[in-house]
Amino acid sequence: MPDEAPANIADAYKSAFRGHPAGVAVITAEGPDGPTGLTASSVASVAVDPPVLVFSLSTNSGSAGVILGAPVFVVHLVDSLSVAVARRFASTGSPAADDPIWGTLPSGDHYLPSAASALRCRPLSTTPIGSSTVVVAEVLDIVVGLEHGEPLVYHNREFHSLTDRSRLS
Numbered sequence: 001m002p003d004e005a006p007a008n009i010a011d012a013y014k015s016a017f018r019g020h021p022a023g024v025a026v027i028t029a030e031g032p033d034g035p036t037g038l039t040a041s042s043v044a045s046v047a048v049d050p051p052v053l054v055f056s057l058s059t060n061s062g063s064a065g066v067i068l069g070a071p072v073f074v075v076h077l078v079d080s081l082s083v084a085v086a087r088r089f090a091s092t093g094s095p096a097a098d099d100p101i102w103g104t105l106p107s108g109d110h111y112l113p114s115a116a117s118a119l120r121c122r123p124l125s126t127t128p129i130g131s132s133t134v135v136v137a138e139v140l141d142i143v144v145g146l147e148h149g150e151p152l153v154y155h156n157r158e159f160h161s162l163t164d165r166s167r168l169s
Contacts, residue, residue, distance in 0.1 A: 021155040026089045029070035034097035035110035038063040039090040041154040051139035056132045072122050076115035080161035081149030118143040
């Protein structure tokens with residue numbers, strides 16, 4: 001017997017995307033109280049030349065508001081080795097500027113050295129849509145981490161790693 005149908009389009013939409021795995025990123029920016037950030041599963045590549053990416057944020061307050069107001073921010077692509085970082089930024093409150101989780105880029109921006117890659121970006125455009133904002137950003141600099149774990153995805157409200165056992169070819 002099939003599961004009960006969602007009550008409305010919003011519930012059906014959430015259900016559909018809950019079953020659609022997405023990569024995991026942590027987006028950080030410098031705020032008035034130091035560096036802040038959040039975990040996002042909406043980051044996607046747009047173009048290579050120039051390098052451009054896109055993501056959406058669900059609110060203009062807190063860390064999202066800082067990121068939306070920043071002239072530059074850092075998008076960290078995280079893997080299974082940094083799942084603890086993804087979890088930390090998925091909850092309220094960011095680590096203080098003197099926390100050892102942070103490193104400093106040559107530009108002076110804080111970043112997360114444990115991430116698989118850190119992409120320093122500047123916003124090209126922001127588009128409010130309902131309670132979310134879509135951000136298109138140009139990648140200015142990239143730091144690729146030395147260690148790499150398995151790919152990390154967010155699926156059905158949980159983090160999962162992809163291993164060779166998950167390959168279908």
